[in-house]
Amino acid sequence: xxxxxxxEAGPLLRVRGLTKxxxxxxxxxxxxxxxxxxxxxxxxxxxxxxxGCGKSTTGRLLVRLLEPTGGSIEFAGHDLTHxxxxxxxxxxxxxxxxxxxxxxxxxxxxxxxxxxxxPLRVNRxxxxxxxxxxxxxxxxxxxxxxxxxxxxxxxxxxxxRQRVGIARALATEPxxxxxxxxxxxxxxxxxxxxxxxxxxxxxxxxxxLVLISHDLAVVRHLCQRVAVMYLGRxxxxxxxxxxxxxxxxxxxxxxxxxxxxxxxxxPAGRLRLTGEAPxxxxxxxxxxxxTRCPRARERCAVEEPALVRRDGGGQAxxxxxxxxxxxxxxxxxxxx
Amino acid sequence: xxxxxxxxxxxxxxxxxxTAGPPRDRRGAGHSPGRLAWLRLRADRTALASGAALVLFLxxxxxxxxxxxxYGIGPRDQFQDRLDGFGLPLGRAGGVSGEHxxxxxxxxxxxxxxxxVYGLRTSLFVALAAAVLTSVIGVVLGTLAGYLGxxxxxxxxxxxxxxxxLPFLVVALVLPPMLTLRFYGQRDTVPAAFGVGxxxxxxxxxxxxxxxxxxxxxxxxxxxxxxxxxxxxxxxxPWHMLFRELLPNLRAPILVSFSLTVPQFVTGEAALxxxxxxxxxxxxSFGRMIYQSLEYLQTDPAFVLFPGVVIFALVLxxxxxxxxxxxxxxxxxxx
Numbered sequence: 001x002x003x004x005x006x007x008e009a010g011p012l013l014r015v016r017g018l019t020k021x022x023x024x025x026x027x028x029x030x031x032x033x034x035x036x037x038x039x040x041x042x043x044x045x046x047x048x049x050x051x052g053c054g055k056s057t058t059g060r061l062l063v064r065l066l067e068p069t070g071g072s073i074e075f076a077g078h079d080l081t082h083x084x085x086x087x088x089x090x091x092x093x094x095x096x097x098x099x100x101x102x103x104x105x106x107x108x109x110x111x112x113x114x115x116x117x118x119p120l121r122v123n124r125x126x127x128x129x130x131x132x133x134x135x136x137x138x139x140x141x142x143x144x145x146x147x148x149x150x151x152x153x154x155x156x157x158x159x160x161r162q163r164v165g166i167a168r169a170l171a172t173e174p175x176x177x178x179x180x181x182x183x184x185x186x187x188x189x190x191x192x193x194x195x196x197x198x199x200x201x202x203x204x205x206x207x208x209l210v211l212i213s214h215d216l217a218v219v220r221h222l223c224q225r226v227a228v229m230y231l232g233r234x235x236x237x238x239x240x241x242x243x244x245x246x247x248x249x250x251x252x253x254x255x256x257x258x259x260x261x262x263x264x265x266x267p268a269g270r271l272r273l274t275g276e277a278p279x280x281x282x283x284x285x286x287x288x289x290x291t292r293c294p295r296a297r298e299r300c301a302v303e304e305p306a307l308v309r310r311d312g313g314g315q316a317x318x319x320x321x322x323x324x325x326x327x328x329x330x331x332x333x334x335x336x
Numbered sequence: 337x338x339x340x341x342x343x344x345x346x347x348x349x350x351x352x353x354x355t356a357g358p359p360r361d362r363r364g365a366g367h368s369p370g371r372l373a374w375l376r377l378r379a380d381r382t383a384l385a386s387g388a389a390l391v392l393f394l395x396x397x398x399x400x401x402x403x404x405x406x407y408g409i410g411p412r413d414q415f416q417d418r419l420d421g422f423g424l425p426l427g428r429a430g431g432v433s434g435e436h437x438x439x440x441x442x443x444x445x446x447x448x449x450x451x452x453v454y455g456l457r458t459s460l461f462v463a464l465a466a467a468v469l470t471s472v473i474g475v476v477l478g479t480l481a482g483y484l485g486x487x488x489x490x491x492x493x494x495x496x497x498x499x500x501x502l503p504f505l506v507v508a509l510v511l512p513p514m515l516t517l518r519f520y521g522q523r524d525t526v527p528a529a530f531g532v533g534x535x536x537x538x539x540x541x542x543x544x545x546x547x548x549x550x551x552x553x554x555x556x557x558x559x560x561x562x563x564x565x566x567x568x569x570x571x572x573x574p575w576h577m578l579f580r581e582l583l584p585n586l587r588a589p590i591l592v593s594f595s596l597t598v599p600q601f602v603t604g605e606a607a608l609x610x611x612x613x614x615x616x617x618x619x620x621s622f623g624r625m626i627y628q629s630l631e632y633l634q635t636d637p638a639f640v641l642f643p644g645v646v647i648f649a650l651v652l653x654x655x656x657x658x659x660x661x662x663x664x665x666x667x668x669x670x671x
Contacts, residue, residue, distance in 0.1 A: 064569075065568060085571065088571060092569070093570075093571075096569065096570070097565075097566070099562040100562075101562055104563065105566055107563040109587075111368070118572075119570035119571075121576075122576055123570065152369065
């Protein structure tokens with residue numbers, strides 16, 4: 001690992017104004033539209049939101065599977081935003097991704113040992129003790145029998161395959177792992193095992209983790225900080241306890257209220273989301289959430305709220321009328 | 337790729353290889369998808385029968401000179417003394433005897449059996465060589481177009497459409513005489529290998545489009561799979577992508593399209609030789625034989641029977657084996 005002087009100073013990952021627009025007929029889809037966040041070394045950040053809010057696109061941007069339309073991504077002091085393959089190469093090993101679908105993410109024609117060793121091979125890394133020993137060690141670490149290294153993906157269950165995917169991501173000893181919905185394709189009974197594995201790995205290896213998930217329980221279990229996304233924007237970001245116990249943004253509150261059987265998060269049943277998120281082809285003016293927000297007022301349609309810190313704490317909210325308290329005056333329904 | 341237990345006649349030992357967990361194996365090694373396909377193929381009776389027939393055909397074609405030696409008759413030997421005054425073979429069924437297994441050709445009196453053996457050799461050589469060329473061109477162009485996309489994809493697609501728009505028969509009728517004139521004079525003798533070569537080139541030039549389209553589609557589908565993204569996220573170069581991640585997954589479609597083009601070229605060779613633009617008279621060929629036999633359809637029906645049956649059996653065997661191979665490689669496509 002390269003420990004440049006730039007590493008010490010700032011956070012491991014710094015994202016500024018990150019934007020990704022997909023050109024389609026009818027104008028660009030604003031999948032990700034101006035994200036700002038940071039991840040410190042060894043920190044876990046959860047990225048939550050409804051389907052289509054740009055979580056997965058963000059994950060793919062972070063590991064540069066996609067090229068951003070705008071903004072910047074800085075990792076360990078290196079600007080990755082538009083770096084080419086040659087520039088990214090030395091950093092690839094430090095920045096890995098775990099995919100959602102354990103069936104699609106493993107090459108069906110390769111034995112799992114070769115799959116796990118792929119990042120080493122591609123980056124021509126010869127680990128101490130050899131690749132074979134490293135693969136054994138990784139398989140043991142993620143709870144797989146190392147004897148099974150010459151078996152093929154189809155011979156494993158979904159949970160085991162996801163462990164293979166995790167072992168592959170760990171092969172190069174990364175400093176940051178992006179986990180894109182790592183458990184949502186698994187049976188509930190298996191989910192807990194994989195979540196606990198991720199937690200143990202974070203603790204033992206000191207990995208920084210960006211966990212992308214729509215599952216608030218999983219995020220609460222794994223993440224120290226949480227960012228809530230809506231239509232390509234972060235609407236609220238803060239420490240886990242602040243987000244779960246003192247949500248300020250109406251959307252965060254609605255999300256928490258929507259979690260079944262965990263009424264203890266936030267004021268259950270008080271805020272209900274109706275309808276679907278608007279299309280990112282043509283997001284609403286001003287605050288993007290205003291079309292579904294029970295607190296929306298005229299100002300929300302005109303002025304886009306900035307992500308601002310409140311009370312000097314670590315929690316930032318993008319809302320004109322944040323907070324759990326009822327609004328001072330009767331809210332005027334925004335024009336649809 | 338998960339294997340549902342109902343997907344095919346998988347032997348019980350590996351039937352649990354779906355989602356239930358790793359199957360038992362003596363050495364702990366797993367069954368690769370290729371090995372599973374082989375096991376399925378071995379359990380398929382049609383595959384076994386057609387495969388055995390194919391192996392027999394191949395052996396006969398390869399061992400043609402040996403067969404000539406033991407049979408004692410060459411493909412150009414003439415037995416005029418066994419023909420009657422009209423040039424028709426004496427004896428029953430076109431002169432079938434212990435000496436001439438399939439009888440004799442009328443007029444020239446050549447032995448049909450040994451000519452069929454050499455015809456098989458010609459036919460299989462042309463078909464296999466053309467199929468190999470076709471596959472190579474198709475796989476290279478299809479992979480590049482599918483993987484790199486962009487303007488290269490547009491160009492390859494355009495060339496594909498152009499090739500498909502070319503009338504095969506017209507080109508096949510015009511090109512060989514043109515090439516022959518270009519390289520040999522009006523009166524020169526044209527070596528047999530030249531005709532064979534021209535035929536292979538024509539088949540390859542017209543045959544690659546199907547493979548290219550198939551492979552292009554497969555590559556585009558694979559490109560979006562997450563294991564490819566995983567390799568890209570690890571910094572894999574194009575070489576690793578193509579040869580380690582993509583090609584191993586293209587083996588099945590390549591094999592299947594190969595096995596489907598072979599019978600096409602067998603019949604193609606026969607058809608072109610039949611209409612007289614394929615091979616020259618001195619090269620033994622099914623097409624030439626059937627063409628000549630037409631004159632004797634009423635007087636010596638055995639002459640058309642033997643080459644007809646052999647070519648039918650060959651094409652049937654290749655097709656059946658190709659189908660079985662496809663089912664074994666991709667159980668989901670079976671019936």
